[in-house]
Amino acid sequence: MPLCAGAAVGVGAVGAVLALADLASPLRAPFTLFFLLLAPATAIGAALGRLDPLGRAVVAGxxxxxxxxxxxxxMLALHLWSVRGGVVAVAVLSAAALLLTALHRWPGRARRSRTP
Known part of the structure; x- marks a missing residue:
């Protein structure tokens, strides 16, 4: 399973690089689409840790x-649409969601007590 996850991250990273570098390749469109689906799905799936795996996959997708x-x-409403901008926006949104999930699950963070 870790090998498949590593391969998926690699394919997504190659898709993002191909889109951001504007390289002409037959793999650009499918790899970029894979990145655009994988990045937010991973962030959402990480936030839904207690769901069963099938439910987590459906909700994350x-x-x-x-x-x-x-x-x-x-981006279309603001007249800012570009492929590069879309990839960057999705990457930033996904990274922020993953960071918030990681901070929320930080093991050393102080817990508030409810006793007065």
């Missing part, structure tokens, strides 16, 4: 599609 559509809609 639907959430990834919704996040991509919201980014595209916002």
């Amino acid at each position: 639907a959430g990834a599609l919704a996040a991509d559509l919201l980014v595209a809609e916002a």
